[in-house]
Amino acid sequence: MKEFGFLNIFGAQIFGETELMELYRNNLLFDFYAARKKGGEKELFELIEQFPGCSKGILVEKLEEIKKLGTMKLENEITQVRKNVLRILALMLTGTCQMDCQICYVDRKKSEEEIEWGETFQILEQARQMGAKTIYTSGIGEPTLDDRFWKIAQYAKENSMEWVFFTNGLTIDEKFAQKLREYPVNIWVKFWATEPELFFEMTRPLMGLERFVRHFCEVGFKDKKIFIPKSLKILLDYFSKERIGIQTVGAKINFGQVMEIILPFAFENGLKTYVEPIIHSGRYAFGDYWDLNSEQEEMIKPYYVRQSCTRRVYTAIVDNEGILRPAQAIGGKELELIGIEKKEMRVKENNLEELRFNHQRHRAKLADLRWRAGCMCDRFAGDKNYQGKLKVKN
Secondary structure (H helix, E strand, O other), rough: OOEEEEHOOOOHHHHOHHHHHHHHHHHHHHHHHHHOOOOOOHHHHHHHHOOOOOOOOHHHHHHHHOOOHHHHHHHHHHHOOOOOOEEEEEEEEEEEOOOOOOOOOEEEOOOOOOOHHHHHHHHHHHHHHHHOOEEOOOOOOOHHOOHHHHHHHHHHHOOOOOHHHOOOOOOOOHHHHHHOOOOOOEEEEEEEOOOOOHHHHHOOOOOOOHHHHHHHHEEEEOOOOEEEEEEHHHHHHOOOOOEEEEEEEEOOHHHHHHHHHHHHHHHHHOOEEEEOOOOOOHHHOOOOOOOOOOOHHHHHHHHOOOOOOEEEEEEEOOOOOEEEEEEEEEEEEHHOOOOOHHHHEEEHHHHOHHHHHHHHHHHHHHHHHHHHOOOOHHHHHOOOOOOOOOOOOO
């Protein structure tokens, strides 16, 4: 029997129930205090009531407890918990990438305002002082191309943190992997198709098909040969399987290969799995040409990773311009559309702790924007048919 879905991700991304409840409460203390000072208690309750995810009941229950605290007691508790409100810093790096994926939900591009190591270091320090134990890098571009890559790896090592990052694998060779294994990293490798030509069509690498095919190799699987990314094979040779995962996406064009080869290969080899639905934002905001039909959706839904936005109150998301984001797919451009200037949310001009709790005045607008961005994680997280420990036979 094999566990999958929400449970089949890296340990650095999962926290115990007691710890989560403590983090919920600690963060709500700040939310409520800020709301009370501005006379926005009612608005805060109304906002949480809008959450469709499975954590709404927990948030309301904790908020009701906090509401009974007097102002002095509230301030005392905030002083005590301010170093225990984060667990994950989601840090986006360069917008540079060797791929041009058709369904990129962040519509990646390199920004002229990308921050450098000095500012990145300050963000890491501030997040760690707020309790962050994991650095998490996804979206925007390819992290291994960033000048800060090895510095962040070293920072994680020196400060007893874990680094979880996503990669398309194109820069990973044996020399790279040999150096990388000296650091506390957990690696999600892009594996969208077992046919190099289909993988190329979905991700549109800038190098051309003939060169791209060289980044694949044949391996044996269940009495047959299949193609997998060469980077995945190299990582399997150099790392323990607990630190390697396969990232894939459920789309009409690759559905058969995901269900019949990619996921079985991951389970057979004891790898982590990060299966995402297509997110209707960024480059694919108004697309539907690769959407699954209802039958396919039901078949793949139990495997979705379900990293619910409303459950991640313990995460701070900072993008490649140093902007504190409310969600992965909502950046400076989207914020400006609803009248929030970039500088209001940029860590450099403020402070991560101050920003994280002062930005709650925007939360009602941001919640609405998040849903218009097309995120489906909460819908799946709230579906009781697919919650909990799911198991299948290998």
